[in-house]
Amino acid sequence: xxxxxxxxxxxxxxxxxxxxxxxxxxxxxxxxxxxxxxxxxxxxxxxxxxxxxxxxxxxxxxxxxxxxxxxxxxxxxxxxxxxxxxxxxxxxxxxxxxxxxxxxxxxxxxxxxxxxxxxxxxxxxxxxxxxxxxxxxxxxxxxxxxxxxxxxxxxxxxxxxxxxxxxxxxxxxxxxxxxxxxxxxxxxxxxxxxxxxxxxx
Amino acid sequence: xxxxxxxxxxxxxxxxxxxxxxxxxxxxxxxxxxxxxxxxxxxxxxxxxxxxxxxxxxxxxxxxxxxxxxxxxxxxxxxxxxxxxxxxxxxxxxxxxxxxxxxxxxxxxxxxxxxxxxxxxxxxxxxxxxxxxxxxxxxxxxxxxxxxxxxxxxxxxxxxxxxxxxxxxxxxxxxxxxxxxxxxxxxxxxxxxxxxxxxxxxxxxxxxxxxxxxxxxxxxxxxxxxxxxxxxxxxxxxxxxxxxxxx
Numbered sequence: 087x088x089x090x091x092x093x094x095x096x097x098x099x100x101x102x103x104x105x106x107x108x109x110x111x112x113x114x115x116x117x118x119x120x121x122x123x124x125x126x127x128x129x130x131x132x133x134x135x136x137x138x139x140x141x142x143x144x145x146x147x148x149x150x151x152x153x154x155x156x157x158x159x160x161x162x163x164x165x166x167x168x169x170x171x172x173x174x175x176x177x178x179x180x181x182x183x184x185x186x187x188x189x190x191x192x193x194x195x196x197x198x199x200x201x202x203x204x205x206x207x208x209x210x211x212x213x214x215x216x217x218x219x220x221x222x223x224x225x226x227x228x229x230x231x232x233x234x235x236x237x238x239x240x241x242x243x244x245x246x247x248x249x250x251x252x253x254x255x256x257x258x259x260x261x262x263x264x265x266x267x268x269x270x271x272x273x274x275x276x277x278x279x280x281x282x283x284x285x286x287x
Numbered sequence: 288x289x290x291x292x293x294x295x296x297x298x299x300x301x302x303x304x305x306x307x308x309x310x311x312x313x314x315x316x317x318x319x320x321x322x323x324x325x326x327x328x329x330x331x332x333x334x335x336x337x338x339x340x341x342x343x344x345x346x347x348x349x350x351x352x353x354x355x356x357x358x359x360x361x362x363x364x365x366x367x368x369x370x371x372x373x374x375x376x377x378x379x380x381x382x383x384x385x386x387x388x389x390x391x392x393x394x395x396x397x398x399x400x401x402x403x404x405x406x407x408x409x410x411x412x413x414x415x416x417x418x419x420x421x422x423x424x425x426x427x428x429x430x431x432x433x434x435x436x437x438x439x440x441x442x443x444x445x446x447x448x449x450x451x452x453x454x455x456x457x458x459x460x461x462x463x464x465x466x467x468x469x470x471x472x473x474x475x476x477x478x479x480x481x482x483x484x485x486x487x488x489x490x491x492x493x494x495x496x497x498x499x500x501x502x503x504x505x506x507x508x509x510x511x512x513x514x515x516x517x518x519x520x521x522x523x524x525x526x527x528x529x530x531x532x533x534x
Contacts, residue, residue, distance in 0.1 A: 107528045114521040122517070123346050140517045147524060212343035220344070234306065235341045241308050256299040259306075260334075267337045275340055 095159040102150055110150065114143055117160060120237060121167050127232045128171040130221055138174055142167040161247040164237070168229055168247070175225065212275065219269035227262030230255055293320070294327050301327065305334055420493065427486060434479050441472050 090098065090112040101109035121142060126135035145166050153162060220228055233239045233247065245252045300317035303309030321328045457465070 108525050111522055111525045114525075115518060118517050118521075126346060127344075136516065140520060143517060143521055144524075147521075212340065213345060216340055216344040220341075231341070235338065236344075241303070241306075253299055256302045260298055260302050263334050263337050266341070267333055270337065270340055 096155060099150065099153060099155060099159050103153070110147055113146075113159060113163075117163055118143065120160075121163060124164065124232055124237050125167050125171055127220070127236055128168065128228060129174060130217065134174055138167060138170045142170055145170075157246060158243070161243055164233065164239075164247045165249075172225065215270065215273040215275050219266055219273060219275075222269050223262055223265055227258050227265065230258040231262045231266070234259055294324060297327075301331060305331065305338070416497070423489070430482065434475065434482075437475060438472070438479075441468065441475065 090101075090109060093101070093109075093112070095113065095116070098109040098113050102113075118139060122135055122139040125138045125142070126132060129135055129138065142163060146163050149166075153159070220231065223231065229248065230244060233244045234241075239247065241252045241255050244250075244255045248255070250258075297316060297320045300309075300313040301321070303313040304317035304321075307314070321331055
């Protein structure tokens with residue numbers, strides 16, 4: 087008999103669907119860090135990320151009985167979390183009248199995304215500029231870049247998560263990277279240099 | 288133009304090479320193309336630079352969760368649920384007009400009704416709480432020792448055969464004396480029992496207070512404790528939903 091920590095996601099889902107509800111505990115501990123990281127990057131707010139992550143796992147818990155094992159659990163939970171992110175961003179956009187899709191450089195940052203003094207410290211300047219540049223991407227491009235760059239998903243996994251053909255994923259990724267290059271250049275970060283180089287100049 | 292079309296057609300392959308994802312043919316095609324197309328080679332190099340910059344955006348490190356452990360261990364009352372119950376209890380008592388906080392001075396462990404000018408309530412630190420518990424325990428030990436001594440004295444004062452001897456021959460004065468001694472003994476025993484019950488109730492209250500403090504600290508430490516919070520909630524969710532044999 088396998089220990090739960092040794093079981094694959096598929097085996098854990100199967101166990102859950104067979105009535106071993108505790109198997110879900112292992113799935114949560116296995117994926118919540120990754121999901122929270124992705125959500126945090128999409129939303130840019132730690133507090134919202136916690137709420138959305140929690141909601142995603144609650145929804146998954148409710149839906150796992152009916153989950154068809156044709157898809158991977160990880161793709162499914164990413165999908166739930168990203169849908170919740172989109173809802174959260176739409177709500178936020180409605181409140182603040184700020185479009186995250188608008189790539190204009192003059193766009194004001196969302197209140198929760200404002201850099202804190204800590205974020206502005208030297209060590210965090212590059213991170214802060216990258217974060218700002220990512221927030222200026224369209225939702226589609228931002229999701230693909232986050233899933234690829236930070237979550238390490240393969241093209242096939244991203245395609246499954248977002249329900250897109252692999253070629254569309256690659257196109258969005260390419261366009262996102264090209265836009266990132268332009269945003270970073272405006273922020274003084276050249277693609278071939280570090281933040282320190284740009285500060286010294 | 289032909290070259291541009293070719294570049295666009297090979298973009299997916301270049302992306303596959305950039306991320307070392309996809310099949311070998313795609314990456315080989317991309318390598319061959321980059322070897323002969325200077326603009327694409329330049330762009331490829333720039334995109335690698337963008338990827339390098341993206342790597343500079345790291346997640347904030349979560350701060351550790353405060354370790355507020357109750358002194359008493361009640362195995363049938365899971366900590367998470369106890370914390371929630373404690374918070375609900377605290378809110379309930381507050382709504383009912385009662386203050387369930389430690390007072391800064393005087394009797395430190397009493398529940399006091401709200402007065403016109405109540406002392407500002409405060410939570411004590413864990414070390415202060417431990418000290419208070421030690422003092423309380425020392426007081427109880429002293430009270431128990433005193434009670435034992437009193438009971439022994441009463442037992443010595445009453446003749447050994449009093450309980451079995453025929454009282455019909457006793458004078459009214461002696462009978463009354465025996466009766467009073469018996470009443471006093473029973474009163475002390477009642478007091479001792481009452482003190483025991485008070486002690487039990489006080490210990491439970493302290494446990495509940497520790498749970499409330501832990502629960503509030505848990506809520507206060509939102510930053511960085513998100514993972515723990517989600518994990519804890521999910522654990523509780525699983526715990527209450529799981530079949531007994533599956534726990």
